[in-house]
Amino acid sequence: MSAPVIEARALRKTYKVRGRGKEAPRTVEAVKGVDITIDEGEIVGFLGPNGAGKTTTLRMLTTLLNPSGGTATVNGHDLAKDPVSVRRSIGYVAQMGTTDPSAVAGEELVDQARLYGIDRKVAADRGKALLSGLDLDGIWERKCGTLSGGQRRRLDIAMGLIHEPRIVFLDEPSTGLDPQSRANLWDHIRRVRDDFHTTVFITTHYMDEADALSDRLLVIDHGEIVGKGTAEELKRSVGGDQVLLTSTSADAARALARAATAILGDLPAEVDGDEVRLTVPDGASALPKLLRELGASHDVEGVAVRRPTLDDVFLTMTGRSLRDEEN
Amino acid sequence: MTIARDTWIIFTRAMRLSLRQPVWVVFGLLQPILYLALFGPLLETIADTRAFGEDVDAWQIFVPGLLVQLGLFGASFVGFGLISEWRSGVIERMRVTPASRASLLLGRVMRDVVVLLVQGTILVLVALLFGLRAPWWALVAGVGTVALLGGCFASLSYAVALTLKSEDSFAPLLNGVALPLLLLSGILLPMSLAPRWLQLLSDANPLKHVVEGVRAMFRGELTDPVALWGVAITVALVLFGIAIGTRVFRRQSA
Numbered sequence: 001m002s003a004p005v006i007e008a009r010a011l012r013k014t015y016k017v018r019g020r021g022k023e024a025p026r027t028v029e030a031v032k033g034v035d036i037t038i039d040e041g042e043i044v045g046f047l048g049p050n051g052a053g054k055t056t057t058l059r060m061l062t063t064l065l066n067p068s069g070g071t072a073t074v075n076g077h078d079l080a081k082d083p084v085s086v087r088r089s090i091g092y093v094a095q096m097g098t099t100d101p102s103a104v105a106g107e108e109l110v111d112q113a114r115l116y117g118i119d120r121k122v123a124a125d126r127g128k129a130l131l132s133g134l135d136l137d138g139i140w141e142r143k144c145g146t147l148s149g150g151q152r153r154r155l156d157i158a159m160g161l162i163h164e165p166r167i168v169f170l171d172e173p174s175t176g177l178d179p180q181s182r183a184n185l186w187d188h189i190r191r192v193r194d195d196f197h198t199t200v201f202i203t204t205h206y207m208d209e210a211d212a213l214s215d216r217l218l219v220i221d222h223g224e225i226v227g228k229g230t231a232e233e234l235k236r237s238v239g240g241d242q243v244l245l246t247s248t249s250a251d252a253a254r255a256l257a258r259a260a261t262a263i264l265g266d267l268p269a270e271v272d273g274d275e276v277r278l279t280v281p282d283g284a285s286a287l288p289k290l291l292r293e294l295g296a297s298h299d300v301e302g303v304a305v306r307r308p309t310l311d312d313v314f315l316t317m318t319g320r321s322l323r324d325e326e327n
Numbered sequence: 328m329t330i331a332r333d334t335w336i337i338f339t340r341a342m343r344l345s346l347r348q349p350v351w352v353v354f355g356l357l358q359p360i361l362y363l364a365l366f367g368p369l370l371e372t373i374a375d376t377r378a379f380g381e382d383v384d385a386w387q388i389f390v391p392g393l394l395v396q397l398g399l400f401g402a403s404f405v406g407f408g409l410i411s412e413w414r415s416g417v418i419e420r421m422r423v424t425p426a427s428r429a430s431l432l433l434g435r436v437m438r439d440v441v442v443l444l445v446q447g448t449i450l451v452l453v454a455l456l457f458g459l460r461a462p463w464w465a466l467v468a469g470v471g472t473v474a475l476l477g478g479c480f481a482s483l484s485y486a487v488a489l490t491l492k493s494e495d496s497f498a499p500l501l502n503g504v505a506l507p508l509l510l511l512s513g514i515l516l517p518m519s520l521a522p523r524w525l526q527l528l529s530d531a532n533p534l535k536h537v538v539e540g541v542r543a544m545f546r547g548e549l550t551d552p553v554a555l556w557g558v559a560i561t562v563a564l565v566l567f568g569i570a571i572g573t574r575v576f577r578r579q580s581a
Contacts (some may be wrong), residue, residue, distance in 0.1 A: 062423050063423065064419065064422060064423065084425045087423055087424060087425045088425050090423070091423075092419075092420070092423040094416050094419050094420065096414070096415070096416040096419065097415055097416040098415075098416045098417065098419075098420040099415065099416070099417065099420075100344060100412060100415050100417050101415060102344055102347065102348070103340075103344055107340070107343065111336055111339075111340045112420070112424070114336045115333060115336055115421065115424040115425070115426040116424060116425060117329075117332075117425075156416075159420065
């Protein structure tokens with residue numbers, strides 16, 4: 001087992017907010033001492049609502065912000081003592097983009113590589129190969145401002161990969177893209193990991209993105225890590241699947257609920273009108289058993305198994321829905 | 328020297344982007360000519376008032392003033408470009424590379440200084456056609472001094488722009504600073520016409536001494552204390568500007 005590529009301990013960031021009017025100056029704790037361990041070759045999703053501390057954490061790990069406390073090593077280099085070596089090890093694709101609209105794509109790539117000390121010729125070869133891998137053949141001579149949103153985003157990723165970093169940080173990479181471009185972007189991000197074994201640290205407030213892309217998730221809220229694990233683990237931690245049984249009447253539903261708890265053991269059963277809602281650890285295996293033993297003794301008009309979504313996870317962990325936060 | 332190499336990369340990139348804007352190139356070259364053609368003729372009348380001193384050539388007074396004005400205004404506006412670069416994420420992207428923070432500033436300032444050298448040279452050459460008489464080395468020294476001065480204003484402009492990150496607050500601030508600097512510099516009218524309190528204010532304006540220094544050069548008095556003082560102030564201003572600018576580029580969350 002190799003050493004983790006990112007290891008943060010009690011990483012903290014506080015801001016002083018100047019008071020306006022009658023308000024006294026105060027300190028805001030944007031990140032309240034987070035521990036993060038990421039192994040090589042992982043795609044880790046960093047999930048949280050806007051303002052949860054995602055970007056602040058990311059900006060600390062990419063040397064753009066000095067932590068107020070705690071320590072971190074990135075690719076074995078200490079963030080505080082050797083930021084230049086950290087910078088050499090990482091690529092960072094900021095939310096706001098990376099390229100000047102009036103600049104030519106190929107030139108931006110070459111100049112970016114040269115800032116890492118890479119020879120112009122090597123940079124051009126590498127840049128063309130990268131673009132081709134990202135389905136961006138033929139944009140080398142084009143101005144960045146003329147590219148579509150999805151193309152520009154993939155170019156941003158190419159900019160972040162041109163120096164072949166061990167770790168790439170992607171901040172909200174799919175914001176503002178249409179569904180097709182997003183799915184396409186996800187494919188490319190997976191390929192970056194598969195082909196180059198690059199560790200990918202990706203922040204998002206989209207549940208589907210975190211679910212589709214990440215090997216592992218960190219959930220952050222109010223500056224604290226409130227959950228970590230694979231999407232499956234996190235979903236299981238919220239109490240399992242829901243089995244929904246539809247009966248013929250409210251009375252029948254109550255009888256059905258009693259019968260079902262007798263079969264499956266003592267578990268939460270809610271009756272709502274003619275519907276029974278059972279929470280079980282594993283819906284897929286509970287359902288056949290339930291239906292077999294209920295037999296013909298109860299009228300069941302419909303069944304459904306609802307797997308928890310990351311939205312449910314988020315709701316359980318933070319007491320509010322991610323979607324609420326967006327609005 | 329990694330800082331020299333990084334500065335060169337930033338400089339060539341900035342220069343390439345500037346040259347690719349045809350409007351920018353044309354107006355950049357046209358600007359000094361406009362100054363000469365539309366303002367110069369007024370000067371010959373003013374020189375007759377003898378306010379600039381006895382027995383002086385109007386163009387020797389006027390062209391140094393124009394050069395300094397070019398340095399002030401040409402360089403002060405560069406911050407606007409930086410705000411749009413910041414907005415498109417370019418600055419942040421470069422700050423995550425191992426490039427030295429100072430080079431991110433110096434490369435851009437170098438572009439601005441080169442632009443001023445070209446504009447200043449055009450201004451002086453056209454002024455020769457209009458009737459300026461001055462030794463060639465005075466012209467070289469004058470243009471060089473003004474380009475250096477521009478380096479100071481460009482650095483400060485970048486520093487302020489990167490701090491404010493908003494055109495809406497940058498523009499009024501720029502006007503609020505550049506206008507009094509111009510009015511108190513004796514570029515447009517000789518400060519000898521001013522009341523005492525205004526003259527005192529003007530003496531506190533470093534630009535005034537730079538203008539007088541370049542005027543002394545144009546009179547052929549390159550080693551005159553006034554000329555040397557002007558150069559010394561310019562060098563001090565450049566060092567000050569770069570120090571401030573580097574600080575801002577180095578500062579976190581800039």
